Amino acid sequence: MTLKGLISASERTSWLLVSPLVLILAFFLVLPILTIVVVSFWNYNEFTFFPDFIFDNYAYLLTSQVTLSTYLKTLKFMVLTWIFCTAIGFTVAYFLAFHVRSLGAQVALFLLCTIPFWTSNIIRMISWIPFLGRNGLANSALISMGVIDEPLEWLLFSDFAVVLAFVHLYVLFMVVPVFNTMMRIDKSLIEAARDAGANGFQILTNVVIPLSKPGIMIGSIFIVTLVMGDFITVRFMSGGQSASVGRVISNEIALLQYPSAAASAVVLLCTVLLMIAVMLRFVDIRKEL
Amino acid sequence: MTTGKAKKFSRRSVLKGAAATTGLAVGSGAVTGFPTIWAQNIKDVTLRQFGTGVSNLNEVAEKVKEDLGFTLEMTALDSDSVTQRAATQPKSFDIADIEYWICKKVWPAGNLQAMDVSKIKNYDKIVGIFKSGKLTPESTIAQGTAPHSVGFVDGPDGTSFADHESGWMTLIPTIYNADTLGIRPDLIGRPIESWTELLNPEFKGKASILDISSIGIMDAAMVCEAMGEIKYGDKGNMTREEIDKTMAIFTEAKKSGQFRAFWKTFDESVNLMASGEVVIQSMWSPAITAVRSKGIPCVYQPLKEGYRSWGGGIGLSKNLSGLELDAAYEYINWYLSGWVGGFLMRQGYYSAVPETSKNFMSADEWGYWFEGKEAQGDIVNPQGQVMEKAGAVRDGGSFYDRMGAVACWNAVMDENQYMVRKWNEFIAA
Numbered sequence: 001m002t003l004k005g006l007i008s009a010s011e012r013t014s015w016l017l018v019s020p021l022v023l024i025l026a027f028f029l030v031l032p033i034l035t036i037v038v039v040s041f042w043n044y045n046e047f048t049f050f051p052d053f054i055f056d057n058y059a060y061l062l063t064s065q066v067t068l069s070t071y072l073k074t075l076k077f078m079v080l081t082w083i084f085c086t087a088i089g090f091t092v093a094y095f096l097a098f099h100v101r102s103l104g105a106q107v108a109l110f111l112l113c114t115i116p117f118w119t120s121n122i123i124r125m126i127s128w129i130p131f132l133g134r135n136g137l138a139n140s141a142l143i144s145m146g147v148i149d150e151p152l153e154w155l156l157f158s159d160f161a162v163v164l165a166f167v168h169l170y171v172l173f174m175v176v177p178v179f180n181t182m183m184r185i186d187k188s189l190i191e192a193a194r195d196a197g198a199n200g201f202q203i204l205t206n207v208v209i210p211l212s213k214p215g216i217m218i219g220s221i222f223i224v225t226l227v228m229g230d231f232i233t234v235r236f237m238s239g240g241q242s243a244s245v246g247r248v249i250s251n252e253i254a255l256l257q258y259p260s261a262a263a264s265a266v267v268l269l270c271t272v273l274l275m276i277a278v279m280l281r282f283v284d285i286r287k288e289l
Numbered sequence: 290m291t292t293g294k295a296k297k298f299s300r301r302s303v304l305k306g307a308a309a310t311t312g313l314a315v316g317s318g319a320v321t322g323f324p325t326i327w328a329q330n331i332k333d334v335t336l337r338q339f340g341t342g343v344s345n346l347n348e349v350a351e352k353v354k355e356d357l358g359f360t361l362e363m364t365a366l367d368s369d370s371v372t373q374r375a376a377t378q379p380k381s382f383d384i385a386d387i388e389y390w391i392c393k394k395v396w397p398a399g400n401l402q403a404m405d406v407s408k409i410k411n412y413d414k415i416v417g418i419f420k421s422g423k424l425t426p427e428s429t430i431a432q433g434t435a436p437h438s439v440g441f442v443d444g445p446d447g448t449s450f451a452d453h454e455s456g457w458m459t460l461i462p463t464i465y466n467a468d469t470l471g472i473r474p475d476l477i478g479r480p481i482e483s484w485t486e487l488l489n490p491e492f493k494g495k496a497s498i499l500d501i502s503s504i505g506i507m508d509a510a511m512v513c514e515a516m517g518e519i520k521y522g523d524k525g526n527m528t529r530e531e532i533d534k535t536m537a538i539f540t541e542a543k544k545s546g547q548f549r550a551f552w553k554t555f556d557e558s559v560n561l562m563a564s565g566e567v568v569i570q571s572m573w574s575p576a577i578t579a580v581r582s583k584g585i586p587c588v589y590q591p592l593k594e595g596y597r598s599w600g601g602g603i604g605l606s607k608n609l610s611g612l613e614l615d616a617a618y619e620y621i622n623w624y625l626s627g628w629v630g631g632f633l634m635r636q637g638y639y640s641a642v643p644e645t646s647k648n649f650m651s652a653d654e655w656g657y658w659f660e661g662k663e664a665q666g667d668i669v670n671p672q673g674q675v676m677e678k679a680g681a682v683r684d685g686g687s688f689y690d691r692m693g694a695v696a697c698w699n700a701v702m703d704e705n706q707y708m709v710r711k712w713n714e715f716i717a718a
Contacts, residue, residue: 048376048398066714073717134566153494156566157550239550240500241543243717251716254369255502255709256376 033269040262049258057263070243071271077159077234077244078227081166085223086216088167089174093215094208096175097182110179117172125165125233132156132164157239165237170226174219181215182208217283221276228272332358334616339364340386341371342555343575343638344464344601348671349629357623359616367554368501375400375604384617385604389436390503390699392460392604396439396450401604403442403457408618411625414642419462419600420454424692433507433525433698436462436600460602461621462641464633467596467691470508471562471572475586484508484515484594487569488542497561497570498539500551502712504699507597508571509535511696515594525700529707536711540718551716555579562587574637577684578676591685595696602641634658635671639688661687 007015043052061067092113100106116124131137132155139151154160185208193203231246245268252261338345338361345365353361364382366374372394375385379400387395395401406412417423422430422437430437441451442459450459472481477492487496487508499505510524513535521531542548549567552558559579561567572589580587603624605617623629630640631649635658640646647655656662661683668677685691702708 060710064710064714066710066717070717129560130564133564135564235553239497239548240553240716241548241551243713248713248717251713254373256373257706257709 036262036265039259040266042259042262044257044259049256057260058267060260061263061267066243066248067267070245070248073242074228074244074246077162077166078224080163081170081227082220082223084163084167085171085174086220088171089178089219090212090216092171092175093178093182093212096179097185098208113172113175116168121169122232124169125236128161128165128168128237129156132161157237157241159238159242161237162234162242165233166227166230169233170223173222173226174216177218177222178212178215181212185211213283214285217279217285220279224275224279225272228268228275331612331616331619334359334613335362336360336383336613336617336620337362337364337381338384338386338603339366339371339374339382340601340603341365341368341388344386344633346632348632352628353620353623356628357616357619359620361620379606380608383606383609383613384620385606386463386601387460387604388599388601388699389439389460390434390599390701392602393434393439393450394701394705396442396459397448399448400607401459402607402609403445403447403459404461404605404618404621405445406454406456406458408622409458409461409625410622411642411645414644415462415625416639416641416643418465418692419602419641424689428693431595431598431695431697432521432523433597433700435698436460436465436602440602460604461625462600462602463624463629464602464638464640465598465600465692466574466638467598467685467695468571468573469592469596469685470569470590471558471577471580472588472590473562473565473568473586474588476565476568481569481590482593484511484592487512487571488516488538488547490545490547492547492569494546494549495566495568496547497550497552497558497567498548499558499571500553500716502709503701503705504597504599505551505571506532506535506708506712507697507699509539511594511597513538515592524697526702527704527708529704532704532708532711536715540715543715543718578637578670582674582676589684591691591694595694596685596691597697597699598692598695599699632671635669637683639692643688657681657683659688661685661690 039049040057041053041055042049043054043056044050096106096109100109129136133139134151134153134156136156138155139148142148143151189207189211190203193207198206229246231244231250234242234244235247245264249261249264249268252258252264336359340363342365345363347363350361350363353359361384368388368391371385371387372391374381375387375391375395376398379398385401392401417425417428419436419440422435438452439450440459440462441453441455442449442457443451443455444457447455447457451457470481470484470487476495486492487498498508506527507524510519510521510527510531513519514521514524516538518538519531519534521527527535550557550561552561552570555573555576558570558572558576561570562572562576562580563583563585574589577587577589603621605614609617625642625645627640627642627645627647627649630642630646634640634643634646634650635654637658639659643659647659650658653665654668657664657668657677664677664679664681666679667675668681670676685694
C-alpha cells in the first residue's frame with residue numbers, strides 16, 4: 001500500500017488547512033512557553049543569566065511564605081472580582097435578553113455597555129484615582145451631603161479599590177458570553193415552564209441559569225485568567241501596597257532575575273490551567289455551545 | 290553607531306564637508322568645547338545614548354547638534370530598564386547614562402569601556418567626590434556606593450574597580466544630588482527635623498516610601514538609624530541581620546497602616562504629594578519643584594541625620610571605536626565644558642565641574658542654586674517657567690552644606706539578592 005493510499009485526498013486538504021494555525025501556534029505560543037520553561041531552570045546573578053540546570057528558582061518559590069501570601073491575595077482578588085462580575089454580568093445580560101423586547105433596543109443597549117471599553121484599560125483604571133482619593137469627588141460629595149465627617153481612607157489604595165477597578169474593567173467579559181447564551185434559549189421553554197406552573201424565581205433557577213451555564217463559564221474563564229495575570233491594576237489601585245503574582249513576576253523581570261521570573265510564570269501558568277481544568281469539569285462548553 | 294554615507298565619500302564631498310564644518314565652527318561661535326577633531330565626516334556620526342529621564346533631555350541633543358555637529362539620539366528609561374539594557378543589550382547603545390550604583394552592577398558584564406582621563410580636558414576640575422571621594426580635603430566619605438569607589442578601573446580593559454585615581458574612569462560624572470524627604474508644610478504645620486518622622490504615628494496613612502528596592506532600603510535605613518533602633522556598619526552594604534531588622538520595622542509600620550501608598554515613578558510621587566494623599570515621603574528634587582509649580586507648598590526638608598545621595602555619569606560602550614569613539618570623547622569634553630552643567634544646575638541638580646557651569650548661569654542663579662543665597666529676582670528654569678520668586682532660599686542651603694551632609698550613597702549591596710527578596714516580602718506583607 002502506498003502513502004497515497006494511507007492519506008486520502010480529503011485528509012490531505014484538512015492537514016493543509018490546519019497547518020498555518022499549527023505553525024503560528026507552534027511559533028508564537030508553544031515555542032515561547034518552552035523557552036520560559038527552559039529558562040526557569042537557569043541560574044542568574046546580578047547582571048546576567050546563564051544556562052544551568054538548577055531547581056533553586058522553584059525551591060525558593062514553592063517554599064517561600066511570600067509566594068503563599070501572594071497567591072492567597074491574588075485568589076482573593078480573583079474570587080471577589082468573579083462574584084461581582086457574575087452577579088452584575090448575569091443581571092445585565094438577563095435584563096437585555098428577557099426584559100428588552102425589540103431586537104433593535106437589545107443591540108443598542110448592548111452597544112451602550114461596550115462604550116466605556118472603547119478607551120484604554122489603563123485610563124479607565126486611573127480615572128478612579130482622583131475620584132476615590134482623600135480629597136476626591138466621592139469623599140467631597142459624601143462630606144457635603146453630611147453622610148460622613150472625615151474622608152473615607154479605604155476608598156483608594158485599598159483592596160476595595162483594586163476589586164472595584166477589576167469589576168469595572170472586566171464585567172463586560174461576563175456580560176457578552178452570558179448574553180450570547182441567553183439569546184439562544186428557546187423562549188418556548190420558558191413558556192412551557194410557566195404553563196407547568198413555575199413562578200419567576202423557579203424559571204430563573206431551573207431554566208435560565210442551567211441553560212446559561214456555558215456563557216457563565218466562558219465569562220468566568222476570562223475573568224480568572226485576566227485577574228490572575230494582572231500586575232498593573234493591583235499596583236495602581238493598591239498604591240503599590242498589595243502584591244499579586246503578576247507584580248512579583250514584573251518585579252523579578254525589572255531586577256534582571258529572568259530565570260526566577262520564568263519559574264514564577266510557569267507556576268502561575270500551571271495554577272491557571274489547573275483552575276480552568278477544574279472549571280471545565282463542571283460544564284462541557286463544547287457540548288453546550 | 291552609524292557612519293552612514295561616510296563610507297563612500299568622494300573628494301568633492303570631503304571638500305563640501307570640510308566647508309560645512311568650518312562654517313559650523315564659525316556659526317556656533319564655538320564658545321564651548323572646541324571640537325578637537327576636524328574629521329569632515331563627524332557630522333555623519335550618530336551616537337545613541339540612553340539613561341534615566343533626569344539627564345536624557347532633548348535640549349542636550351539639540352545643543353550637541355549645534356555645537357559639535359553630530360547627532361545624539363536620546364532614549365529615556367526608568368532605572369530598572371536602564372540597568373537591564375546596560376547589562377543585556379550592549380549593541381543597543383553607544384553611550385550609557387547610568388547611576389554609579391548601576392555601574393557597580395553592570396560593569397562586570399563587560400559592556401562598557403574605561404575612559405582615558407588624559408583625553409578629558411576638565412578632568413582636574415571635576416569635584417573631589419568623584420575622584421578621591423572627598424568633597425573637601427576634610428570631608429569624610431559617606432557610606433554606600435560612593436561614586437569614586439566604582440569610578441576607576443586599573444586599565445583600559447580593567448574589570449575590577451581601582452581604589453585610587455588610576456587614570457581610567459568607568460563613568461564621567463554628569464549629574465548628582467542629595468535626596469531627602471519631601472513634606473507638605475501646610476498640612477503638617479510644625480517643623481520636621483529627622484528621618485524618624487516618616488514612621489511617626491502622627492502621619493499614619495499619610496506617609497509614603499519609594500518602591501525601588503535599592504533606593505527604598507536606604508531611606509528605610511536612614512529612618513531606622515535615626516530612630517536608634519539599628520546601628521549599621523554600612524547602610525550601603527548591610528548584613529542579612531541588618532536587612533531583616535530594617536524590614537521588620539517597616540513591615541510592622543506597613544501593617545499598622547502607616548503608608549498611604551508606595552510609589553515607583555516620578556509622576557506618582559508628584560501626584561501623591563500634590564493631591565494631599567501623602568504629607569511626608571521619600572522624594573526627588575525635581576518632583577518637589579513639580580509640586581511647587583502647581584502652587585502647592587512643598588519642602589525638600591533637610592534633616593539632621595543628613596542626605597541620601599546619588600550620582601550619575603556617562604559610560605562608553607565597548608563597541609565604540611575609531612571616529613565614533615573620538616566623537617564620544619568630544620561629547621564628554623563638551624558635556625563638562627559648562628553648558629549642560631548650567632542647564633542641569635538650573636533645575637536643581639549639581640554638575641561635575643561647577644566652575645565651568647558658572648559661566649552659563651546668571652549671578653543670581655548661581656547664588657540661588659549653588660551658593661544657597663537668597664534669590665534677587667525670579668528664578669526661572671531652562672524652559673522659562675518661574676521656579677521660585679525673589680527672596681526664596683534653596684532648601685538645605687549651599688552646595689557645600691548639602692553635598693557635605695551626605696550620610697549615604699545609593700548602593701548595591703553584596704547581599705543584594707537577599708535584600709530584594711526581603712523587600713518583596715515587605716511589599717507583599
